[in-house]
Amino acid sequence: MYTTPMKLDKELVAASSVPLVLSILAEGQSYGYAIIQRVKELSDGKIQWTDGMLYPVLHWLEDQDYVRSEWREADSGRKRKYYSLKAPGKRALREQQDQWRVVNRALNQLWDLRYA
Amino acid sequence: MRDLEKQIADWRRSIADASKHRPETLNELETHLRDEIDRLIQAGTPAEDAFTVAFTTLGSPAALCAEFDKLEQLRRAKWKPATFAQWACIAIAVLFALALVPRIGHGRMTLLLASHVLTVSVGYVMMFIIGGLAICHVLADWFQRTSSSQTYALRRTIFQLATISAVLTAIGILLGMMWAKHNWSRYWAWDPKETGAVIVLVCATFTMGVRWFRPASHNALVIMGILGNIGTGWGWLGANTFGHISPLLIAFFGTQCLLLTAFSATTWLRKPQAWC
Numbered sequence: 001m002y003t004t005p006m007k008l009d010k011e012l013v014a015a016s017s018v019p020l021v022l023s024i025l026a027e028g029q030s031y032g033y034a035i036i037q038r039v040k041e042l043s044d045g046k047i048q049w050t051d052g053m054l055y056p057v058l059h060w061l062e063d064q065d066y067v068r069s070e071w072r073e074a075d076s077g078r079k080r081k082y083y084s085l086k087a088p089g090k091r092a093l094r095e096q097q098d099q100w101r102v103v104n105r106a107l108n109q110l111w112d113l114r115y116a
Numbered sequence: 117m118r119d120l121e122k123q124i125a126d127w128r129r130s131i132a133d134a135s136k137h138r139p140e141t142l143n144e145l146e147t148h149l150r151d152e153i154d155r156l157i158q159a160g161t162p163a164e165d166a167f168t169v170a171f172t173t174l175g176s177p178a179a180l181c182a183e184f185d186k187l188e189q190l191r192r193a194k195w196k197p198a199t200f201a202q203w204a205c206i207a208i209a210v211l212f213a214l215a216l217v218p219r220i221g222h223g224r225m226t227l228l229l230a231s232h233v234l235t236v237s238v239g240y241v242m243m244f245i246i247g248g249l250a251i252c253h254v255l256a257d258w259f260q261r262t263s264s265s266q267t268y269a270l271r272r273t274i275f276q277l278a279t280i281s282a283v284l285t286a287i288g289i290l291l292g293m294m295w296a297k298h299n300w301s302r303y304w305a306w307d308p309k310e311t312g313a314v315i316v317l318v319c320a321t322f323t324m325g326v327r328w329f330r331p332a333s334h335n336a337l338v339i340m341g342i343l344g345n346i347g348t349g350w351g352w353l354g355a356n357t358f359g360h361i362s363p364l365l366i367a368f369f370g371t372q373c374l375l376l377t378a379f380s381a382t383t384w385l386r387k388p389q390a391w392c
Contacts, residue, residue: 052180059141
């Protein structure tokens with residue numbers, strides 16, 4: 001079966017970037033490239049970020065004291081900047097989860113009712 | 117491979133020219149570019165095409181710079197009352213210090229006592245300024261919804277001032293304890309002024325700690341700012357007018373409690389509108 005690749009609205013992609021990054025970092029520390037690969041994997045490639053746009057988000061999260069970063073040498077010998085979640089970031093993630101669950105529940109109720 | 121290195125060097129130069137990125141950011145972006153090139157080559161993309169594909173995926177230098185510039189604009193975001201508050205704190209600290217110098221010179225005050233007075237007074241005033249800023253933001257938000265950059269500037273200023281206030285008050289308390297031990301032969305006695313200082317310290321610490329227990333909440337910060345104002349008023353003015361409830365003090369607390377109630381009510385009323 002042929003399906004047209006779904007393109008998410010730019011606004012939705014932007015709005016979901018912070019909860020996605022925080023959730024991925026909640027799994028363990030990671031670096032920019034790996035975060036993008038994880039997002040692609042989780043969304044079957046449907047969430048398409050221009051890779052470079054992730055970094056301002058990561059730096060903003062660092063400004064907000066949600067994440068910390070450190071440069072470390074990977075096994076390959078390449079130096080990478082690893083990000084990990086700090087306590088305020090964990091709390092911010094919980095708040096984001098609550099908010100997105102409200103939206104998710106409301107939409108599910110509406111759509112289940114209408115398309116049942 | 118030499119071509120690839122040259123391409124990466126050219127790309128790095130073009131990004132550096134287009135914006136004032138810090139070398140660390142450039143290194144991070146370059147690592148990303150190299151990771152993507154490696155993945156593409158492993159997936160079978162010819163080495164000569166890998167750079168072009170990776171470059172496109174990462175985003176053009178202009179687009180990248182535009183995104184980082186947005187972040188810089190947010191970092192430099194200014195809100196006039198917040199800037200005024202910062203300058204007011206500096207001015208008040210200088211004025212306090214200038215007022216204390218002659219007293220030390222004339223031997224009416226020891227350096228230890230003057231340092232205690234200076235640190236606690238500036239710490240307390242900063243808490244009042246934080247409260248004033250929070251009130252200012254509430255009023256501004258009622259008449260004209262504040263922008264995200266203004267909110268960012270408010271958060272940044274409140275956290276900065278609350279941190280400095282907590283540190284200064286804590287230092288002031290320690291200096292006061294040393295002075296009390298020297299002059300009254302005891303460190304602490306929970307007298308009204310000492311208790312007041314602890315109240316102010318608790319208020320400053322809680323305001324500073326909003327980022328820990330409600331990091332994403334703007335309203336929590338504003339509410340804590342006003343509560344901190346009330347607490348500091350009680351701790352400072354209350355301690356100094358102990359036993360005498362002046363009409364001015366009642367007006368001070370009354371106005372702020374009213375404002376806090378009104379802000380909480382409008383925040384609660386506004387909530388459902390967010391889903392419209």
